[in-house]
Amino acid sequence: MVWALLIGYAxxxxxxxxxxSMYRIFTTSDVKDQVKIVIQDxxxxxxxxxxxxxxxxxxxxxNQQVSKDVAQLEKLIKNYDSKPEDFDQLFSSVLAKRQKQxxxxxxxxxxxxxxxxxxEWRSILSGARAAExxxxxxx
Numbered sequence: 432m433v434w435a436l437l438i439g440y441a442x443x444x445x446x447x448x449x450x451x452s453m454y455r456i457f458t459t460s461d462v463k464d465q466v467k468i469v470i471q472d473x474x475x476x477x478x479x480x481x482x483x484x485x486x487x488x489x490x491x492x493x494n495q496q497v498s499k500d501v502a503q504l505e506k507l508i509k510n511y512d513s514k515p516e517d518f519d520q521l522f523s524s525v526l527a528k529r530q531k532q533x534x535x536x537x538x539x540x541x542x543x544x545x546x547x548x549x550x551e552w553r554s555i556l557s558g559a560r561a562a563e564x565x566x567x568x569x570x
Contacts, residue, residue, distance in 0.1 A: 461559035466547075469554045475546045482543025489536040496532065500525050 463483060470476040503521055507513045544552065 461562040462555060464562070465555040465558040468558065469551050470547065478546040479543055482539060482546060485539040486536060486543055489532065489539055493529075493532045493536065496528060500528075 463480065466476060466479050466483060470479055500521075507517055507521060510517075547555070
């Protein structure tokens with residue numbers, strides 16, 4: 432029972448436990464395309480795209496790290512000699528890394544949004560969501 436709770440908790444921690452739909456839309460080229468369409472001022476558009484790349488790279492790095500962390504968890508689970516302390520150490524390390532990564536993504540997002548007005552941001556996300564839905568309908 433305790434192991435089931437630990438594994439469930441670990442999967443929640445490792446996966447982020449969040450709704451993936453907005454994340455998936457945000458990391459597609461649809462957002463980039465919408466930035467190019469919505470932001471008319473060339474200088475702000477270029478700065479926004481640079482910021483978007485930083486956020487996108489942060490998500491990519493987060494995904495790569497999650498895969499590595501899951502592999503470490505699987506290794507511990509398969510190892511008959513693993514001790515509770517091994518799991519505690521892994522979870523502690525994962526939480527610290529995850530906090531650092533999410534703080535960086537958040538900071539990059541705030542920096543990006545300095546170059547995007549709120550009405551533009553709503554239009555960008557609406558357009559990206561619509562593009563994603565259109566792609567899904569074609570499938």
